Amino acid sequence: MSLDFALSPELVKIQRMAREMASEFARRAPEHDRNRTAPVENYELLRDAGFYGLVIPQKYGGKGLGFMAWVLAAEELAKGCAATALSFNMHINATGAIMSDPGISEAMKQWVADQATQEGKLFCTSVSEPTASSHLAPSYVPTVMARKVPGGYQLFGRKAFASMWEASDLAFLYAHLEDDPNPQSAIGFAAPTDGDGINVEDVWHTVGMRATRSQTVLFDGAFVPDEQVLHTTENFIGSFLMQGAAWSFGGYTGVYLGVGAGIVDFAKQLLSTRQAKGFAQPMGYHPDIRRRMTEMVCSIDQARLVLWNAGWMQETQGASPATFLAFLKAKYAVGEAVTRTAQHAAVACGVHSLFQAQPLERMIRDAMTAPIMPPNADACAGMIGLLEMGLSPEEALPPLRPM
Numbered sequence: 001m002s003l004d005f006a007l008s009p010e011l012v013k014i015q016r017m018a019r020e021m022a023s024e025f026a027r028r029a030p031e032h033d034r035n036r037t038a039p040v041e042n043y044e045l046l047r048d049a050g051f052y053g054l055v056i057p058q059k060y061g062g063k064g065l066g067f068m069a070w071v072l073a074a075e076e077l078a079k080g081c082a083a084t085a086l087s088f089n090m091h092i093n094a095t096g097a098i099m100s101d102p103g104i105s106e107a108m109k110q111w112v113a114d115q116a117t118q119e120g121k122l123f124c125t126s127v128s129e130p131t132a133s134s135h136l137a138p139s140y141v142p143t144v145m146a147r148k149v150p151g152g153y154q155l156f157g158r159k160a161f162a163s164m165w166e167a168s169d170l171a172f173l174y175a176h177l178e179d180d181p182n183p184q185s186a187i188g189f190a191a192p193t194d195g196d197g198i199n200v201e202d203v204w205h206t207v208g209m210r211a212t213r214s215q216t217v218l219f220d221g222a223f224v225p226d227e228q229v230l231h232t233t234e235n236f237i238g239s240f241l242m243q244g245a246a247w248s249f250g251g252y253t254g255v256y257l258g259v260g261a262g263i264v265d266f267a268k269q270l271l272s273t274r275q276a277k278g279f280a281q282p283m284g285y286h287p288d289i290r291r292r293m294t295e296m297v298c299s300i301d302q303a304r305l306v307l308w309n310a311g312w313m314q315e316t317q318g319a320s321p322a323t324f325l326a327f328l329k330a331k332y333a334v335g336e337a338v339t340r341t342a343q344h345a346a347v348a349c350g351v352h353s354l355f356q357a358q359p360l361e362r363m364i365r366d367a368m369t370a371p372i373m374p375p376n377a378d379a380c381a382g383m384i385g386l387l388e389m390g391l392s393p394e395e396a397l398p399p400l401r402p403m
Contacts, residue, residue, distance in 0.1 A: 021042070025077065036210045038167045039211050050063055060099070060109060061114065068315055082209065086163065086252055087167075089254075090125040093251055094123035095113075097125075124172070134373075135378060137237055142175050144156065158216055162200075165217055170193060171193050185232070190230055196223070201216040246314040250311070267296060271293065310323065336371060338370040
C-alpha cells in the first residue's frame with residue numbers, strides 16, 4: 001500500500017489557471033495596497049475563468065471541483081495579490097457553505113448557483129460583528145436583529161470586517177430573529193449589499209490586506225425579501241463554525257499558506273542571486289542564510305501537508321468532529337509557519353527588501369494576520385489540546401466570567 005500525492009488533471013489545470021492570473025494580479029497589487037482600492041479587475045478575471053462556480057456542484061451548473069480546488073488556487077492567487085485571494089475567499093465561503101448545508105433547500109441552492117454562474121453575481125460573507133472575539137467562539141453568535149415585516153425581514157445592527165462588501169452583489173450573513181430567546185438561533189440570508197438602510201463605514205485603514213476593504217456595515221432597517229432567506233438554525237456555532245469548518249476558516253487558511261509560499265519564493269530568488277561587495281558568491285551560500293532558508297521551506301511544506309490532509313478529509317469524509325480537528329490543526333500550523341517564515345525572510349533578505357518598492361514588504365504586512373484570523377492561534381491551540389486528549393470542550397471552564 002502506498003500514498004499517492006498526485007493531483008488530478010482537473011486540479012492541475014485549476015492550479016495553473018490560478019498561477020497565470022496571479023502573475024497579472026501581482027502587477028496591480030502595489031497600487032491597490034497603496035490606495036486601499038478594491039481589485040475589481042481581478043474579480044472580473046476570476047469570473048471570466050469560471051471561478052465564481054468553482055466549488056458549486058455540477059448539478060447546479062458549477063464546476064463541482066470541491067474544496068481542494070480552492071486550496072490549490074488560493075495558494076497560487078495569494079502569491080500574486082493576497083488581498084484579492086483573501087477577499088474572494090468570501091465568495092468561495094458563501095457558495096461552498098450554502099451548497100454543503102443540508103438545511104438549505106435544493107431550490108435555494110439552485111437560486112444561489114444561478115446567481116453566481118449565470119448572472120455573474122459576486123457573493124461576500126459577513127459573519128463577524130464588532131463585539132466578537134476570536135478567543136471566544138460563543139461571541140460569534142449574531143446580534144444583528146432580523147424583524148419580520150410583510151414580504152421579508154428588516155435588519156438592524158452592525159457587521160464588522162465585511163471583506164469585499166462594496167464590490168459584491170449579495171452578502172451571505174446571519175441575523176438573530178427579534179425576541180427569539182435562543183441566542184444560538186439565527187436566520188441565514190443572501191442579502192443585498194446596497195440600498196436603503198445600508199451604510200458602509202470606511203474604517204479599513206490597516207497594516208496589511210488593505211485591498212480587502214473589510215469595512216464595517218451598518219444596517220438600519222435594510223430589507224431582505226423572503227425569497228432570499230436561505231434557512232434557519234437553532235445552533236449557529238455548531239452549524240456554521242464547526243460543521244462548516246472547511247468554508248468558515250479552512251479556505252482562507254489556504255490563502256495564508258500562499259502568503260508564506262510567496263515569501264519563500266521571493267527569498268529564494270533574491271538570496272540565490274544577490275552578491276555582497278567584495279565576495280564572489282551569492283548570499284545564499286552563507287551558512288546562516290542556508291539555515292534560515294531551511295527553516296522557511298520546511299515550515300511552509302509541513303503546513304501545506306497539514307492543510308492538504310484536512311482538505312482530503314473534507315472531500316472523502318465530509319464534515320465531522322475529526323475533520324473539524326484537522327482544520328484546527330491546519331489553521332494553527334499555517335499561522336505559525338507563515339509568522340516564522342516572515343521573520344526569517346526579513347532577517348535573511350535584509351532591510352533593502354523591506355522598501356515599499358519590493359513585494360516582500362507587502363507580503364510581510366499581509367502575513368501579520370495569519371495567526372489572528374479566527375479561530376486565532378490561541379483558540380486553535382486550546383481546542384486542539386482538549387480534543388487530542390479526548391476531553392470535552394463543554395467541560396472546560398470558561399476563560400472569562402460570563403454575564
